[in-house]
Amino acid sequence: MGKGRPFLEVFTCALSEDYWFPILELLVLLCALWTFFTAGIAGVSGSYSDFITVEAFTHNLVYSFTWPLIIMVGIPIVKNIAYGLGSDLEKGIIHTLFSYPLKKGYILTARLLSALVIPLLLFLGISILGLFLFLPDVIRADPGTVALTYAAQLSPVLLTAGLLLLLALRLRRGVPALLSGLTLCFVLFVILDSIADSVAWGIGSDWSLKIYAVITPNLALQEYYVGTLGLSSQTWVPSFSEALLYVSAGYLLVAVVFIIAYVYFKRSLRI
Amino acid sequence: MSLILVDDIAKSYGKVVAVDGLSLRVEEGSIMGLIGPKDVGKTTTIKIIVGVLKPDRGSVRVFNEEPWDNPALKSRIGIIHERARFPSHHKVLDYLQRVCRIFGKPESRAREVLALTKLEDVYDRTIKTLSAVMLQKLAIAHAWINQPGLIIADEPTSNLDPEARSDLLDLILKLHHDENVTFLISSDIVPELDRVCDSVVIINQGKVWASGGLTELSERFMARTTRISTDNPEALGGLIRKLEYVSRVEVNSRGVSVGVIGEEDRKLYEDVPKLAREAKAKIVGIQSGTASLEELFRLAVRSRQGE
Numbered sequence: 001m002g003k004g005r006p007f008l009e010v011f012t013c014a015l016s017e018d019y020w021f022p023i024l025e026l027l028v029l030l031c032a033l034w035t036f037f038t039a040g041i042a043g044v045s046g047s048y049s050d051f052i053t054v055e056a057f058t059h060n061l062v063y064s065f066t067w068p069l070i071i072m073v074g075i076p077i078v079k080n081i082a083y084g085l086g087s088d089l090e091k092g093i094i095h096t097l098f099s100y101p102l103k104k105g106y107i108l109t110a111r112l113l114s115a116l117v118i119p120l121l122l123f124l125g126i127s128i129l130g131l132f133l134f135l136p137d138v139i140r141a142d143p144g145t146v147a148l149t150y151a152a153q154l155s156p157v158l159l160t161a162g163l164l165l166l167l168a169l170r171l172r173r174g175v176p177a178l179l180s181g182l183t184l185c186f187v188l189f190v191i192l193d194s195i196a197d198s199v200a201w202g203i204g205s206d207w208s209l210k211i212y213a214v215i216t217p218n219l220a221l222q223e224y225y226v227g228t229l230g231l232s233s234q235t236w237v238p239s240f241s242e243a244l245l246y247v248s249a250g251y252l253l254v255a256v257v258f259i260i261a262y263v264y265f266k267r268s269l270r271i
Numbered sequence: 272m273s274l275i276l277v278d279d280i281a282k283s284y285g286k287v288v289a290v291d292g293l294s295l296r297v298e299e300g301s302i303m304g305l306i307g308p309k310d311v312g313k314t315t316t317i318k319i320i321v322g323v324l325k326p327d328r329g330s331v332r333v334f335n336e337e338p339w340d341n342p343a344l345k346s347r348i349g350i351i352h353e354r355a356r357f358p359s360h361h362k363v364l365d366y367l368q369r370v371c372r373i374f375g376k377p378e379s380r381a382r383e384v385l386a387l388t389k390l391e392d393v394y395d396r397t398i399k400t401l402s403a404v405m406l407q408k409l410a411i412a413h414a415w416i417n418q419p420g421l422i423i424a425d426e427p428t429s430n431l432d433p434e435a436r437s438d439l440l441d442l443i444l445k446l447h448h449d450e451n452v453t454f455l456i457s458s459d460i461v462p463e464l465d466r467v468c469d470s471v472v473i474i475n476q477g478k479v480w481a482s483g484g485l486t487e488l489s490e491r492f493m494a495r496t497t498r499i500s501t502d503n504p505e506a507l508g509g510l511i512r513k514l515e516y517v518s519r520v521e522v523n524s525r526g527v528s529v530g531v532i533g534e535e536d537r538k539l540y541e542d543v544p545k546l547a548r549e550a551k552a553k554i555v556g557i558q559s560g561t562a563s564l565e566e567l568f569r570l571a572v573r574s575r576q577g578e
Contacts, residue, residue: 020360099350101342
């Protein structure tokens with residue numbers, strides 16, 4: 001017997017459990033659509049002035065369009081991974097999954113995909129649809145920058161998913177994992193962000209921004225594109241290749257976190 | 272032929288030693304009980320045998336294969352975990368049909384196992400609405416879907432009332448007799464295993480305290496139970512309790528049941544008439560036999576407590 005069918009069944013089983021009453025996802029969908037269409041109705045313009053480059057303009061527009069959506073889809077991701085997986089471990093459902101003819105790694109992948117697939121589809125589907133509807137010229141003019149901005153935006157989402165996975169595996173309980181996950185998100189994207197900015201402005205050094213840019217590579221991209229404006233007040237102006245390096249480093253960090261989580265799940269999970 | 276061969280396994284969680292040098296063998300066509308007090312390593316042993324945990328040392332072979340993270344082996348064994356839980360928002364039949372597809376069995380098999388476990392009436396109920404008894408039955412149905420030659424059950428009757436326990440054990444015996452399924456069952460509810468098991472392994476402090484057939488074990492430890500029928504069990508039982516060589520005294524309305532170890536039951540035969548006179552009790556009958564599994568279990572518990 002191949003492993004495709006059991007994998008698909010475990011995946012669809014997890015899907016129907018994660019989204020048996022998808023009120024949260026529906027709310028996210030409605031909020032996202034509302035955000036996009038009001039932006040569209042408000043007349044977000046596809047024109048740009050001469051002093052800004054096409055790439056900086058495209059990045060700025062795509063970033064402005066996607067970041068509210070990232071926050072919205074982050075909520076079901078936290079719920080599905082931290083609470084969903086934590087509850088599966090707490091209730092013992094994971095034991096049942098272990099009795100199926102699948103390697104542990106595949107079981108975790110099926111469970112994780114289920115937690116991520118709908119929020120990510122919502123994010124990609126709505127944002128790409130919105131961009132095509134309202135800013136078709138921008139996408140056609142510079143698809144490379146659009147793709148790079150998406151990559152930089154998705155990296156912290158995946159990093160958060162990996163860290164939430166580790167939290168859920170470590171705590172093995174739904175509610176504590178959910179509360180810890182929300183705290184983690186707050187620390188990662190509010191507190192650390194403020195610290196990095198404050199340190200950079202306070203002591204005029206760019207090291208805090210560089211460290212934080214590994215967690216959120218979009219910061220490196222933003223600093224690069226803002227740098228193209230030639231503002232003298234900027235603390236850190238990376239080159240384009242440096243910015244790309246930060247995007248790669250972000251994904252490397254994501255890979256490391258997931259590898260740790262998988263190895264932990266396979267070898268050290270106390271169940 | 273041995274379906275399970277466990278050789279000198281050990282497993283620790285940090286500084287806590289759960290299993291320490293445990294070996295056992297389960298022969299094809301048998302029902303083996305894995306018994307012991309709570310928290311002595313039964314569940315860890317089961318998890319190692321079914322491949323959920325990897326032992327720190329030692330080897331395990333199930334159907335002559337290494338079980339750890341071995342998907343192919345999962346198709347040949349049925350697993351009933353302690354307090355079995357299933358995805359709660361599925362309907363019973365839908366879920367079992369999904370399990371059929373996972374194991375490459377026709378979906379009609381789901382109805383067969385529902386009939387076997389007498390769950391036909393709840394086929395369209397969501398799993399979260401099932402009672403504890405129904406959930407345990409569903410666990411058996413789930414384990415039996417792929418018609419395994421070996422079912423490994425960890426505390427399958429925990430949290431069940433005596434009647435439900437009895438039903439579940441009947442089901443286990445039915446599968447054993449009709450389908451020649453081999454069982455390894457862990458439990459700390461000893462009388463139920465006494466009823467179904469051919470042989471037992473008694474675990475204590477992560478090690479095998481004793482193993483073998485029930486009669487063999489009773490003889491080996493010379494653990495015997497003497498039942499004394501009397502008209503004044505309370506008074507007689509009170510006096511018997513004071514005897515140093517007695518391991519257990521149980522009093523009921525018809526008499527006293529006394530557990531003794533070794534050759535001491537002869538001494539008991541000498542002492543009982545004297546004690547009966549003292550207690551003003553009339554002895555109606557006295558009879559000795561091998562100890563029950565429960566008696567052996569008590570010995571294991573006592574040895575754990577260092578008595």
